[in-house]
Amino acid sequence: MYRAPVEDIAFALNDIAGLSAAIEDGAFPELTPDLVEAILSEAGRFAGEEVAPLAKAGDEQGARLKDAAVTMPDGWKDLYARWCEGGWNxxxxxxxFGGQGLPQMLGVAALEMWNSGSMAFALGPTLTMGAVEAIEKHASEELKVLYLPKMVSGEWMGTMNLTEPQAGSDLAALRTRAERAGDGTYRVFGQKIYITFGEHDFTDNIVHLVLARLPDAPAGTRGISLFLVPKFLPDEQGNPGARNDVFCSSLEEKLGIHASPTCTMIYGDGFAKDREPGAVGFLVGEENKGLACMFTMMNNARLAVGMQGVAIAEAAWQKAHAYAIERRQGKAPGFTGEGMAPIVLHPDVQRNLLTMKALTAASRAIAYSCAHATDMARAKQGDAARHWQDRANLLTPVAKAFPTDVGVEVASIGVQVHGGMGFVEETGAAVLYRDARIAPIYEGTNGIQAIDLVVRKLPTGGGDHVAGYIGELRKDAEAVRASNLPEFGRTAEKISAALDDLEATTRFLMDSHEKGYTHAALAGATPYLRLFALAAGAAYLGRGAVASKASDRIALCRFFAENLAGETAALRDRVVDGADSLAEAAKALG
Amino acid sequence: MYRAPVEDIAFALNDIAGLSAAIEDGAFPELTPDLVEAILSEAGRFAGEEVAPLAKAGDEQGARLKDAAVTMPDGWKDLYARWCEGGWNxxxxxxxFGGQGLPQMLGVAALEMWNSGSMAFALGPTLTMGAVEAIEKHASEELKVLYLPKMVSGEWMGTMNLTEPQAGSDLAALRTRAERAGDGTYRVFGQKIYITFGEHDFTDNIVHLVLARLPDAPAGTRGISLFLVPKFLPDEQGNPGARNDVFCSSLEEKLGIHASPTCTMIYGDGFAKDREPGAVGFLVGEENKGLACMFTMMNNARLAVGMQGVAIAEAAWQKAHAYAIERRQGKAPGFTGEGMAPIVLHPDVQRNLLTMKALTAASRAIAYSCAHATDMARAKQGDAARHWQDRANLLTPVAKAFPTDVGVEVASIGVQVHGGMGFVEETGAAVLYRDARIAPIYEGTNGIQAIDLVVRKLPTGGGDHVAGYIGELRKDAEAVRASNLPEFGRTAEKISAALDDLEATTRFLMDSHEKGYTHAALAGATPYLRLFALAAGAAYLGRGAVASKASDRIALCRFFAENLAGETAALRDRVVDGADSLAEAAKALG
Known part of the structure; x- marks a missing residue:
């Protein structure tokens, strides 16, 4: 059973991502180290003792649809109520609007724990938080006052309605339409798919944020508007009133996250018999500026998905580690006990476990560093704020893609460590492998993240921003070297080599892009993002190990540097030398 | 829907693995190129048109247990009957005993196709073939005459009963016991788990091969005997007679291969009320020599599982490729058509698809080369036979582990190419990701394969055998260079670099092992096996490309060499430099 790794999380927040320094620096006047610790411990307790025990039933029962109503698994509605009571939402x-306004770093750390407890459960509140952010930043004061207090407390939940069958990664192809009703409201018509928590029994009302086109909207992404469409229209007291014309027509049968209802939502089909057809919607932001409203929350949403990767990896590592200590098979070198050795003593199993643990730690370090940048952008002013916003923008695609790829890899290794037991659903290793698989896909596929990194983020400041970032990571390598601790082995050398690869490929891709060799830049994006993450991860783990000097943190950092970071050489090769052969071979793809 | 890649398979058999040369050489007097083509085409037709269409229902319905009887999915019993009628079994x-006695290479090629059609279906016959092999090699003439004709035709099926809860990878821990009945037969008592096709409704009888201990057997693996235990004892006409005391007590709920019943089998619990308790068993081979009987069929069983990896990868590649041609999203560089571009034109999607295709091709080349070695060992005599048997022994762990790892990787990329659709079960990409996950685990985990390769296979002939093998692969690199075809780009150079890495790590691991640095050898085994496979795969694709000179085969080989083979450098690093940091970090694992 999952136990929140509060110490590892605090270490990554404080000693790697810079939370304690920021607190000392006065960036978060409301925070003290004690308060941080208290929040992490209490969130960890709730995730481990309340959320995690219901995960299995959630996977087995799943969310069920009948007559447009979705029933959540046994005990889940009550769990959600306790969650709200605890103030976690x-x-x-x-x-x-009643929130605690804590820094993103703490929000993200808590999010990791909820997702480790149950990704399917944590998804609901994650979507609500995204909707809160969009409404807070872009909606009218009237809408904010009406909706935000209930959504912040968790009394109502929120959803994001973007995807349509023909419009997934490419939102320009959206067809859902909105008509002006003449009274300042709108009527929305269309079908949306893959709507997470689009319907459920957790709350009395559900607040949908829906992208749609006005009749006179320009084509493409410049003609998309954002609407708030509540399931029930609030009455004069602000309580759920008339049923709106929005219904869930089906749930997807999915590989994983079974308890998270993934809905097809039908807007304006006339199901609400007592009204004219059309779902009543309220404009959020300006007409035709809906995509910009989405973009302001995209960084946070992407980081939130990245946390799912960290969370699954952590849960998978814990489960595999516990099993490897328990399970006995064969003889292991150096084992002198009775009978068979615990498999944790077999070097090959150790390689699997340490790979899981090290990739998890590196993913966490990257994700928390991204959250730190967002926090600093809010805490600072002027150039400093701009610098940190650039940093958050740079790290966001990496913090989304790398941890979610790692989630899949680590969950897969976790199944492997369990042997035959891993393939049996009862063990609980397989569900992580199933759940993990969605995170590299949604909120922008990892391929799109990589292209975003290369095409939009690297050019920031003419490349100065990323150069400065690599410079900071070089200081971490130097600090490892300067520590003169023999336990680091060749760590400093390996981090430096990874950073050399990062620097060379960064230059190569920027040059390619500037010179119009778009194909090379696009073809190299995915290996580049992984290279970026491995180099940054190695440097971050070095930073933490130097700060803590704890022998296990040094050893894990060294394992990462000497066993995993070396992949950057092959990735560099792929980026710099791979595009031509890719283009040639692609000719046969049709 | 899966369409058997008969041309690719024939190419890998003939131009890479050496089938056509062996036929010319007279190694298979019964075979002609025409016959090979006819068999491949017809098997491909059956796999694509008969097996594949029932895969989805099989996954959804699964095998169901009621009152110790297992019902297979709708249509499956009939499918199996048609399979037997077609002579495929x-x-x-x-x-x-009525078989066609075709070379392993053809058996393996057909097996790939059945597994691409439905891995859950192909598993049953695979187990039967293993049981046939064990009985043919080790059982008495009487048992052979009674059982083999029916098992070869498929009228009866067979199973392998090895695993017990405490004895998975470590068979020394077996507890199932067998007692001498005094009449030459035995009574078997105990519980076996993970028994594939242990119970089903395909056939009137099921022939279990069971490992058990005699009361006076020595401890460990030298005290294990092999017994044939039929579900129904044959009567005097050889038809199913009295019910034996062996029953299926439960089915595992698994991540994948739902239609393959994974049974817990209870022997000798007295369920057969009309008899004394104890399952009637017949000794196969000598008492206490059961494990040796198993070992003789282990190579083939491992290769058969390797084929599952190739098969899943092929099916996943086909599905993703078809989807990428159909699905349109966004703009792609160079696309001048109307509206959105097919995603197959996006370089990042192309990278995914080509990685799938190239890994599949390399896995297939390795697996077929392994089958070729087995065939040659049978066809030749004396030193030549010994040489080819050494080759089969060397390649077997690689042919089991690499393709099954590739199966998981490629199925995962396949889900990714489908985007959100990939996570929805209906699409059929997710089931491949689920099914694929067992193959790296059973028939000896891939970690155990890697250790087998390093500890038992590399030392063959004092290392001369593997050195000779690497020498052959170097000739392939040289042939690419000597072809002087500019379309190969840097292929020759990259294959040579991979072979340098293979040579260096091979020497390092053999030295370590000989000098007693067992830890370093065990810790490096898994990265070494992958390095071995990437280097061999690159050389094999080079061999085929030189032979065929077809532009698409050259381009795919070049993509593999320039984009994928470069990983060997990092793997070499991991093998040579990774063990110390692994050992240090492992201290914290407990």
Missing amino acids: ALSGPEE | ALSGPEE
Whole structure:
């Protein structure tokens, strides 16, 4: 059973990502180290003792649809109520509407724990938080006052409605339409798919944010508007009133996250018999500026998905480690006990376990560093704020893609460590392998993240920003070297080699892009993102190990540097030398 | 829907693995190129048109247990009957007992196709073929005459009963016991788990091969005997007679291969009320020599599982490729058509597809080369036979582990190419990701394969055998260079670099092992096996490309060499430099 790794999380927040320094620096006046510790411990307790025990039933029962109503698994509605009572939904919500307004770093750390407990459960609140952010930043004061207090407390939940069958990665192809009703409201018509928590029995009302086109909208992404469409229209007291014309028509049968209802939503089909057809919607932001509203929350949403990767990896590592200590098979070198040796003593199993643990730690370090940049952008002003916003923008695609790829890899290794037991659903290793698989796909596929990194983020400041970032990571390598601790082995050398690869490929891709060799830049994006993450991860683990000097942190950092970071050489090769052969071979693909 | 890649398979058999040369050389007097083509085409037709269409229902319905009887999915019993009628079960069975006695290479090629059609279906016959092999090699003439004709035709099926809860990878821990009945027969008592096709409704009888201990057996693996335990004891006409005391007590709920019943089998619990308790068993081979009987069929069983990896990868590649041609999203460089571009034109999607295709091709080349070695060992005499047997022994762990790892990787990329659709079960990409996951585990985990390769196979002939093998692969690199075809780009150079890495790590691991640095050898085994496979795969694809000179084969080989083979450098690093940091970090694992 999952036990929140509060110490590892605090270490990554404070000693790697810079939380304690930021607190000392006065960036978060409301925070003290004690408060941080208290929040992490209590969130960890809730995730481990309340959420995790219901995960299995959730996977087995799943969310069930009948007559447009979705029933959540046994015990889940009650769990959600306890979650709201505990104030967890309000953790990073705006203070003006009842939230605690805590920094992103803490929100993200808590999110990791909820997702390790149950990714299917954590998804609901994650979507609500995204909707809160969009409403807070772009909606009218009237809408905010009406909806935000209930959404921040968790009394109502929120959803994001983007995807349509023909419009997934490419939102320009959206067809859902909205008509002006003449009274300032709109009527929305269309079908949306893959709507997470689009319907459920957790709350009395559900607040849908829906992208749609006005009749006179320009084509493409410049003609998309954002609408708030509640399941029930609030009455004069602000309570759920008339049923709106939005219904869930089906649930997807999915590989994983079975308890998270993935809905097809039908807007304006006339199912609400007592009204004219059309779902009543309220404009959020300006007409035709809907995509910009989405973009302002995209960084946070992407980081939130990245946390799912970290979370699954952590849960998989814990489960495999516990099993490897328990399970006995064969003889292991150096084992002198009775009978068979615990498999944790077999070097090949150790390689698997350490790979899981090291990749998890590196993913966490990258994700928390991204959250730190967002926090600093909010805490600072002027150039400093801009610098940190650039940093958050740079790290976001990496923090989304790498941890979610790692989630799949680590969950797969986790199944392997369990042997035959791993393939049996009862063990609980397989569900992580199933759940993990969605995270590299949604909220922008990892391929799109990589292209975003190369095409939009690297050019920031003419390349100065990423150069400065690599410079900071070089200081970490230097600090490892300067520590003169023999336990680091060849760590400093290996981190430096990875950073050399990062520097060379960064230059190569920027040159390619500037010179119009778009194909090379696009073809190299995915290996580049992984290279970026491995180099940054190695440097971050070095930073933490130097700060803590704990022998296990040094040893894990060294394992990462000497066993995993070396992949950057092959990735560099792929980026710099791979595009031509890719283009040639692709001719046969049709 | 899966369409058997008969041309690719024939190419890998003939131009890479050496089938056509062997036929010319007279190694298979019964075979002609025409016959090979006819068999491949017809097997491909059956796999694509008969097996594949029932795969989905099999996954959804699964095998169901009621009152110790297992019902297979709708249509499956009939499918199996057609399979037997077509003579497919007898393809590589011994001629003496009604089989066609075709070379392993053809058996393996057909097996790939059945597994691409439905891995859950192909598993049953695979187990039967293993049981046939064990009985043919080790059982008494009486048992052979009674059982083999029916098992070769497929009228009865067979199973392998090795695993017990405490004895998975470590068979020394077996507890199932057998007692001498005094009449030459035995009574078997105990529980076996993970028994594939242990119970089903395909056939009137099921022939279990069971490992058990005699009361006076020595401890460990030298005290294990092999017994034949039929579900129904044959009557005097050889038809199913009295019910034996062996029953299926439960089915595992598994991540994948749902239609393959994975049974817990209870022997001798007295369920057969009309008899004394104890399952009637017949000794196969000598008492206490059961494990040796198993070992003689282990190579083939491992290769058969390797084929599952190739098969899943092929099916996943085909599905993703078809989807990428159909699905349109966004703009792609160079696309001048109307509206959105097919995603197959996006370089990042192309990288995914080509990685799938190239890994599949390399896996297939390795697996077929392994089958070729087995065939040659049978066809030749004396030193030549010994040479080819050494080759088969060397390649078997690689042919089991690499393709099954590739199966998981490629199926995962396949889900990714489908985007959100990939996570929805209906699409059929997810089931491949689920099914694939067992193959790296059973028939000896891939970690155990890697250790087998390093500890038992490399030392063959004092290392001369593997050195000779690497020498052959170097000739392939040289042939690419000597072809002087500019389309090969840097292929020759890259294959040579991979072979340098293979040579260096081979020497390092053999030295370590000989000098007693067992830890370093065990810790490096898994990265070494992958390095071995990437280097061999690159050389094999080079061999085929030189032979065929077809532009698409050259381009795919070049893609593999320039984009994928470069991983060997990092793997070499991991093998040579990774063990110390692994040992240090492992101290914290407990």
